[in-house]
Amino acid sequence: MNSGELIAWHYALEEPVRLRWLDGRIIRMDSAPHFPPRTLWVAPPLVDLQVNGYAGVDFQSDDVSFDDLAAAVAGLHAAGCGRFFLTLISDEWPRMIARLRRLRELRRKSGLLIQAIAGWHIEGPFLSAEPGFRGAHPPEVMRDPTADHLKELRLAAGDERLMITVAPERLEAVAIIGQARELGIIVSLGHTNAPRKRLLQAQKAGATAFTHLGNGCPRELDRAENILWRVFETPGLKVSLIPDAIHVSPPLFRLIHRTLPDGSIFYVTDAMAAAGAAPGRYRLGRLELEVGPDEIVRLPGSGNFAGSALRPIDGVFRAAEMLRCSWREVWSRFSHVPAEVAGVSCSLALGSRADFCVLEVTEENVLDDLSLYIGGERIAAAV
Numbered sequence: 607m608n609s610g611e612l613i614a615w616h617y618a619l620e621e622p623v624r625l626r627w628l629d630g631r632i633i634r635m636d637s638a639p640h641f642p643p644r645t646l647w648v649a650p651p652l653v654d655l656q657v658n659g660y661a662g663v664d665f666q667s668d669d670v671s672f673d674d675l676a677a678a679v680a681g682l683h684a685a686g687c688g689r690f691f692l693t694l695i696s697d698e699w700p701r702m703i704a705r706l707r708r709l710r711e712l713r714r715k716s717g718l719l720i721q722a723i724a725g726w727h728i729e730g731p732f733l734s735a736e737p738g739f740r741g742a743h744p745p746e747v748m749r750d751p752t753a754d755h756l757k758e759l760r761l762a763a764g765d766e767r768l769m770i771t772v773a774p775e776r777l778e779a780v781a782i783i784g785q786a787r788e789l790g791i792i793v794s795l796g797h798t799n800a801p802r803k804r805l806l807q808a809q810k811a812g813a814t815a816f817t818h819l820g821n822g823c824p825r826e827l828d829r830a831e832n833i834l835w836r837v838f839e840t841p842g843l844k845v846s847l848i849p850d851a852i853h854v855s856p857p858l859f860r861l862i863h864r865t866l867p868d869g870s871i872f873y874v875t876d877a878m879a880a881a882g883a884a885p886g887r888y889r890l891g892r893l894e895l896e897v898g899p900d901e902i903v904r905l906p907g908s909g910n911f912a913g914s915a916l917r918p919i920d921g922v923f924r925a926a927e928m929l930r931c932s933w934r935e936v937w938s939r940f941s942h943v944p945a946e947v948a949g950v951s952c953s954l955a956l957g958s959r960a961d962f963c964v965l966e967v968t969e970e971n972v973l974d975d976l977s978l979y980i981g982g983e984r985i986a987a988a989v
């Protein structure tokens with residue numbers, strides 16, 4: 607097993623530290639014996655709870671191979687992401703369950719995939735079918751959730767981590783949220799136009815998150831009363847945002863950060879196959895999408911977005927740019943906070959696995975170099 611040491615600035619303490627690992631675990635972190643270069647930093651790996659595809663691979667396809675999955679994981683690693691929730695979007699329920707079973711089989715074949723795919727995010731089909739709120743999800747497959755759906759889902763996922771995105775206005779959805787919690791399923795609200803009272807009921811029943819606020823809703827909203835304002839007034843939810851400066855405009859991004867309490871925002875890429883790949887045409891389940899050099903994922907012939915082409919590491923730097931702050935101030939929103947939502951470990955603590963990012967960043971917030979270590983082993987490097 608591998609061992610080593612690194613001297614770098616700690617991203618949160620802003621102090622130079624010496625990190626030592628043995629057999630893939632962190633055994634010591636103490637003051638550095640000398641000052642490392644001012645540009646060299648260590649931080650926990652990024653955790654992305656919404657990834658629909660990556661590096662040319664569409665997770666919604668029925669013929670994803672082991673090599674495809676490994677390529678997507680390698681792409682995410684190269685972008686600083688150590689762990690993610692593989693996300694399946696709305697389709698006919700039996701097909702979604704079959705995909706989940708198949709992907710689990712593939713994941714089981716490799717320790718690296720087991721480590722990287724920390725869980726499963728099932729985004730649909732229990733969503734709002736209203737135009738705008740349904741986003742790119744096909745309305746014809748939308749349905750109300752039942753206890754049987756949950757049991758089937760839990761059975762298909764075994765004891766692995768599961769998260770569902772649900773619109774709480776769906777019939778019986780509030781009762782189902784309570785049952786989901788009993789089955790250890792994390793519940794996020796999203797693609798919803800539920801009234802405030804229903805959002806509060808859903809939160810009380812056990813919903814802990816809200817999926818990509820500012821998206822999964824119409825481009826034009828009633829200024830006096832809309833889903834954004836209602837979420838702002840629903841305490842206790844961790845809210846995810848897509849920090850690509852496209853899905854949420856920079857002013858709205860800043861306002862959401864000012865409005866919601868500290869520690870209640872986390873970032874997701876909502877990436878589809880085009881992320882970490884060249885511009886072109888890509889599939890996202892039933893849809894064929896066009897991705898230009900601007901990295902905007904469009905449904906050809908419409909202005910609607912459908913997933914993003916964002917790399918996790920770019921999300922950090924774009925968020926920092928929008929908020930006009932250092933990358934270090936936003937890092938935890940793409941590591942500790944989503945890890946907490948998902949119940950995933952993500953720290954530089956003693957005894958934990960030696961997973962971390964090493965970054966070279968200029969004083970002007972420009973990323974020059976990035977490496978990801980998993981179990982103390984340098985497995986990817988890219989900017």
Ligand SMILES: [Zn+2]
Binds near residue numbers: 741797822
């Ligand atoms: Zn969505």
